[in-house]
Amino acid sequence: MDSLTEKELFQSILEAQMQIQNNIYPEIRVLSQEQQMLVNTRAMIHEVIEVERELNWKHWKKKVPVNYDRVKEEVVDEFIFLMNQINICGMDAEELFDRTLKKMDMNINRVLNGY
Numbered sequence: 001m002d003s004l005t006e007k008e009l010f011q012s013i014l015e016a017q018m019q020i021q022n023n024i025y026p027e028i029r030v031l032s033q034e035q036q037m038l039v040n041t042r043a044m045i046h047e048v049i050e051v052e053r054e055l056n057w058k059h060w061k062k063k064v065p066v067n068y069d070r071v072k073e074e075v076v077d078e079f080i081f082l083m084n085q086i087n088i089c090g091m092d093a094e095e096l097f098d099r100t101l102k103k104m105d106m107n108i109n110r111v112l113n114g115y
Contacts, residue, residue, distance in 0.1 A: 011093035017083040033088060040084045047078040 004012065021028065028036055051074040056063045086096055 007093045007097055010096075014083055014087060014093060017080060018087045021084060021087070036088045037085060040081045040088065044078055044081040044085070047074055047081060050074045051078065 028039060031039065051071060054071045054074060055066060091099070
């Protein structure tokens, strides 16, 4: 198999996630686009909280060693719900890449211009 470009690789995991969603959670597809976005937004929020729980966020408590394998698992969960959002919006890897680069440029310009 030929080596995939980064965009092709990302597109392939977006498509794989869409296939999983369609096969395992077909009931979500009957919801409106907005409702699907809300379901996944709420799921992402809770995954972010799960990452936070793995970290020493309570500055007043004794620190414990961070289990970065657990952190990585939770980050992947966040990413899965983000891929759902990308798919629900109808973006492909190319559009996501282009929009991300534009937004990065905008953010850099904001910082350089005292935003």
